Amino acid sequence: MKFRVLFLLFFVVIHAKVFSQSGAKQILTAAEKSYFESTSTYRDVLNFINELKKISPFVRVETIAKTIEGRNVPLLVIGNPLPKSSVKLKTDKRIILYIQGNIHAGEVEGKEASLMLARDILIDKKEILNDVVLLICPIFNPDGNEKISTQNRTHQNGPVNGVGLRYNGQNLDLNRDAMKVETPEVKGLLESVLNKYDPAILVDIHTTNGSxxxxxxxxxxxxxxxxxxxxxxxxxDEMMPQVSKTLKEKYYTQNVFYGEFVDQRDPSRGWISYAYEPRYITNYIGLRNRLAILNENYVYSDFKTRVIGSYNLLQSIIDYTIKNKTVIKELLQKVDEQTIARGMNPTEKDSLAIESQVRFTNTPITINTFELENKKEENGRERLIKTDIKKIVSVPYLADYTPTRKVKIPFAYLLTVNDPKITSTLKTHGIKLETLSAPAEFEVETFKITELKPEPRLNQGHYNNDVKGEFITEKKKFDKGTIVIRTAQPFANVAMFLLEPETDDGLLYWNYFDNYLVPQWGNGYLPYPVYKILKKTGIETEKF
Structure with a gap:
């Protein structure tokens, strides 16, 4: 009798476990349910997340931000155990990886792939959570996503039932907002993900047109x-080649480093990557001394292939991260320590790149492409048409940006205008501000403007400033309460790029200082209200 009871109990437990896993595997994204003819709506995403919460204790949902149109941007925190607080993660043996989908809501592979990945890890691949804490935002641009239409991105090969819009509810491009931070989504990313959890690696998922x-x-x-x-x-030189190899050999997915031909007619001229400005989130992450990967899935591949390809890339990144987590964590810690030490006593050789030019990497790139032919249209114009004739080319890769102009790294900046828009933006970036506790005199570099012109065309709601001028060295008295930004802090590179007057993504460029650059009456310009103390100096400060 005892044996029979134990047998029945064993049968019930096993049956329940199998049924539970079987039922869990029926949790499908809208893309999977529709055989990849549709992408998920905002409600679809929230429903999917709720189903994940039902099947696993290893996931919780936080909110990154509330959009202009009132939608919460969800963040999945996945871990075993779940981190009780972000503070305790600083000493955790696991490594933190942040995956972001749908920043451009017409580019939807990341939304579907990241949800599928979360489900599969929580059901079948829990061992990953021994080494990784996953942060996943599947739908970073909910407002753009809810404008799904078959008239959006009509050149794109699926999903046939339409996709959302590139822009958010403010008609702004979220992937141009990393420095100026004028959208609730990006502000939330900085405050609720980057500053809070400090992920070692960010993956930002897109769709590219390209060659x-x-x-x-x-x-x-x-x-x-x-x-x-x-x-x-x-x-x-290390991580990306290994990820590429794993993606091809383990997950059977053809891949290439991102770019397009400089000239499709003449591939030998090279394959060029994307721009270097830190307004792009992946580049911004680099300024924060962290690793970032831009995933661009090919628009002319069918939707299912793009989603599965992105999913496999995420698996390849996780594989590499687990295997090399100690190396990565030690590298990032070393760079943080070096950044702080540099700011404590900058030398003549310490400099910040403010202008750069792209050059070839040391390794050429191989691309599986097609022969093209010219076709004359009815209006008489000629355009290149892809044929079915395949060809393999090995060409130089333009992806190594080299500084063409640098400025000296100062010991500290002195900001003489306490403008809440400026100071709140700096604080959102995680930059530490202090104030002078008493009036003081310092030898400083002052930027004297000689020419200031707005760009002729609006860019993300701004007529960006094109400024010219020169630095002069002078002794100057500063009032108590003057804001001090030291460069001996982890995000010094971000602070410097924002505060230097001649960068192409700084606060002056984005019009934050416009009220303070010209006199109310008369001609000429006022000194730029950010002064540089170059050498190590005693500065008496108090909290901002």
Whole structure:
């Protein structure tokens, strides 16, 4: 009798477990349910997340931000155990990886792939959580997503039932907002993800038009040399080649580093990556001394292939991250320590790149492409048409940005205008502000403007400033309460790029200082109200 009871109990437990896993595997994204003819709506995403919460204790949902149209941007925190607080993660043996989908809501692979990945890890691949804490935002741009239409991105090969819009509810591009931070989504990313959890790696998922090729998946690393270039070298020479190899050999997915032909007619001129400005989130992450991967899936591959390709890339990144988590964590800690030490006593050789030019990497790139032919249209214009004739080319890769102009790294900046828009933006970036506790005199570099012109065309709601001028050295008295920004802090590169007057993504460029650059009456310009103390100096400060 005892044996029979134990047998029945065993049968019930096993049956319940099988039934539970079987039922869990029926949790499908809208893309999977529709055989990849549709993408998920905002409600679909929330419903899917709620189903994940029912099947696993290893996921919780936080809110990154509330959009202009009133939608919460969800963040999945996945871990075993779940981190009780972000503070305790600083000493955790696990590594933190942040995955972001749908920043451009017409580019929807990341939304579907990241949800599928979360489900599969929680059901079948829980061992991953021994080494990784996953942060996943599947739908970073909910407002754009809810404008799904078959008239959006009509050149895109699916989903046939339409996709959302590129822009958010403010008609702004979220992937141009990393520095100026004028959207609730990006503000939330900085405050509720980057500053709070400090992920070692960010993956930002997109769809690219690009040049004709066979590879459905492309990806690359952060580009801006104003960040620590040892991180760029690590990504370019170590991590990305290994991820590419795993993606091809383990997950059977053709891939290529992101870019397009400089000239489709003449591939030998090279394959060029994306721009270097830190307004792009992946480049911004580099300025924060962290690793970032831009995933661009090929628009002319069918929707299912793009989603599965992105999913496989995420698996490849996780594989590499687990295997090399100690190396990555030690590298990032070393770079943070070096950044702080540099700011404590800057030398003549310490400099910040403010202008850069792209050059070839040391390794050429191989692309599976097609022969093209000219076709004359009815209006008489000629355009290139892809043929079915395949060809493989090996060409130089333009993805190594080299500084063409640098400025000295100061010991500290002095900000003489306490403008809440400026100070709140700096604080949102995680930059530490202090104030002078008493009046003081310092030798400073002052930027004297000689020419200031707005760009002729609006860019993200701004007529960006084009400024020219020169630095002069002078002794100057500063009032108590003057804001002090030291460069001996982890996000010094971000602070410097924002405060230097001549960068192409700083606060002056984005019009934050416009009220303070010209006199109310008369001609000429006022001194730029950010002064630089170059050498190590005793500064008596108090909290901002």
């Amino acid at each position: 004709y090729r066979e590879e459905p998946v492309s990806f690359t690393w952060m580009m801006n040399p104003a960040g620590d270039t040892s991180l760029i070298s690590f990504m370019r």
